[in-house]
Amino acid sequence: MSEKNTTKKAWVKPEITPLRNGLANKFGSVRNVNWCDSIDDVPFDKLIRSYGSPLFVASEQKLRSNIKRIKNAFSSRYPRIQMAWSYKTNYLGAICNVLHQEDAWAEVVSRFEYEKARKLGVPGQCIFFNGPNKSREILERAIDENARIHIDHLDELYLIEDIAASRNKEVNIGIRLNFDTGYTEPWSRFGFNIESGQAMDAVWRISSSTHLKLVGLHSHIGTFVLEPRAYSSQVSIMCAFLREVEGKTSFKIDYIDIGGGFASFNALQGIYLPPEQVVPSIEQYAEAICETLLEETHDHLSQGRNRPLLVLESGRAIVDDAEVLVTTVVANKRLPDGRRAVVLDAGVNLLFTAYWYNHVVRPTKPLDGKPEETVLYGPLCMNIDVMRNSVILPPLSVGDQLVFSSVGAYNNTQWQQFIEYRPNVVMVHNNGGVSVIRTAENLETMTAHEKLPEHLSRPFPDDQPEK
Numbered sequence: 001m002s003e004k005n006t007t008k009k010a011w012v013k014p015e016i017t018p019l020r021n022g023l024a025n026k027f028g029s030v031r032n033v034n035w036c037d038s039i040d041d042v043p044f045d046k047l048i049r050s051y052g053s054p055l056f057v058a059s060e061q062k063l064r065s066n067i068k069r070i071k072n073a074f075s076s077r078y079p080r081i082q083m084a085w086s087y088k089t090n091y092l093g094a095i096c097n098v099l100h101q102e103d104a105w106a107e108v109v110s111r112f113e114y115e116k117a118r119k120l121g122v123p124g125q126c127i128f129f130n131g132p133n134k135s136r137e138i139l140e141r142a143i144d145e146n147a148r149i150h151i152d153h154l155d156e157l158y159l160i161e162d163i164a165a166s167r168n169k170e171v172n173i174g175i176r177l178n179f180d181t182g183y184t185e186p187w188s189r190f191g192f193n194i195e196s197g198q199a200m201d202a203v204w205r206i207s208s209s210t211h212l213k214l215v216g217l218h219s220h221i222g223t224f225v226l227e228p229r230a231y232s233s234q235v236s237i238m239c240a241f242l243r244e245v246e247g248k249t250s251f252k253i254d255y256i257d258i259g260g261g262f263a264s265f266n267a268l269q270g271i272y273l274p275p276e277q278v279v280p281s282i283e284q285y286a287e288a289i290c291e292t293l294l295e296e297t298h299d300h301l302s303q304g305r306n307r308p309l310l311v312l313e314s315g316r317a318i319v320d321d322a323e324v325l326v327t328t329v330v331a332n333k334r335l336p337d338g339r340r341a342v343v344l345d346a347g348v349n350l351l352f353t354a355y356w357y358n359h360v361v362r363p364t365k366p367l368d369g370k371p372e373e374t375v376l377y378g379p380l381c382m383n384i385d386v387m388r389n390s391v392i393l394p395p396l397s398v399g400d401q402l403v404f405s406s407v408g409a410y411n412n413t414q415w416q417q418f419i420e421y422r423p424n425v426v427m428v429h430n431n432g433g434v435s436v437i438r439t440a441e442n443l444e445t446m447t448a449h450e451k452l453p454e455h456l457s458r459p460f461p462d463d464q465p466e467k
């Protein structure tokens with residue numbers, strides 16, 4: 001007599017998955033969604049238990065290895081290089097100091113960023129000061145501290161000259177240039193234009209000053225530049241300008257600062273191919289830049305001079321993949337059009353780059369169930385709060401965690417204080433230790449700068465009639 005199998009199969013809710021144009025379907029569906037449970041061997045669930053959700057987590061190890069790789073790629077191809085950390089990309093003090101410890105100077109674009117770099121202990125002469133809005137007050141400080149100021153416009157030139165004259169000091173300066181590389185949209189609103197002759201006019205104006213000495217040329221041709229040849233073109237144009245300046249004036253240019261702009265391994269919305277296929281390696285950028293610079297500055301050697309110092313202000317390529325955002329599922333929904341939607345506890349106020357990138361989104365553990373097109377919403381009571389418009393994920397339950405990467409560039413600076421408190425940011429160190437590098441906001445921090453005039457100090461009058 002055969003024994004009856006008494007184990008009951010678990011009931012699974014039946015579901016109908018509509019096939020949508022352009023999405024994976026039963027002939028090519030995503031069976032497994034990658035998951036990721038830790039960063040540098042520290043489990044995310046442990047981090048969330050200790051520091052709350054959502055949580056930004058930076059990896060010190062990754063940050064150090066990223067900048068080392070860039071430095072190696074350039075210094076093995078060109079004899080004089082200097083990295084300058086672009087503060088606006090991520091100016092959390094711990095991030096900046098990891099990069100300063102790796103020999104990066106600072107690149108700042110405002111009074112706040114200048115003051116922050118100085119407060120962290122960066123000497124003035126290791127700060128490149130860019131940007132179109134430098135007040136007299138901060139320029140005076142920068143001049144007294146021998147910072148490397150890059151002039152953006154004539155009004156700034158006059159101001160610097162006036163300050164230099166009032167101190168009877170010779171001030172070394174650089175100028176920002178703009179021009180057409182033929183590959184990138186020219187950022188002509190910053191600095192002086194080469195093609196129109198404006199940049200050479202500015203040089204003439206500087207050379208007529210008894211207090212100013214031009215020692216550096218700067219340009220930044222854009223951001224997320226996917227074409228290394230754009231940089232060869234940039235370097236050729238800047239070197240031709242250097243020769244013109246040195247040929248026509250008595251200035252000797254000591255450095256060429258090519259700004260930032262190298263792409264990170266993130267998927268820009270609107271680009272069909274994955275980043276692995278479209279983003280050049282750091283070595284490809286380095287090859288294009290250094291090969292051209294070596295050719296263009298060969299004459300320096302015959303003149304018995306050092307080649308110009310090459311300054312790199314790379315931002316996103318250093319920090320983007322060194323930080324992730326861990327979020328928790330708050331709710332599940334079905335939209336009227338049949339799509340699955342999930343509400344997360346982190347929104348676009350924290351992840352500004354969700355407007356431009358399709359971040360990689362992974363659960364922190366393997367999940368059962370069929371992956372399906374899902375919309376990821378943030379917690380804000382605002383229609384714009386969409387973290388991902390469409391991503392294939394298995395069914396998620398309240399409390400499940402998702403990891404967004406790469407989020408290290410421009411989020412901890414462009415995030416907004418809006419509706420929710422901003423969360424903790426932690427850094428995982430090389431030895432596995434973890435530190436909070438920015439504490440979560442609370443009611444006290446949020447209202448610290450507010451003032452209530454006396455007559456507005458109470459919401460209702462004391463003698464309010466009962467309703």
Ligand SMILES: Cc1ncc(COP(=O)(O)O)c(C=O)c1O
Binds near residue numbers: 314317
């Ligand atoms: C002057 C300057 N330098 C450097 C950077 C850093 O650029 P990225 O993060 O694209 O490398 C920027 C960013 O806009 C910039 O404006």
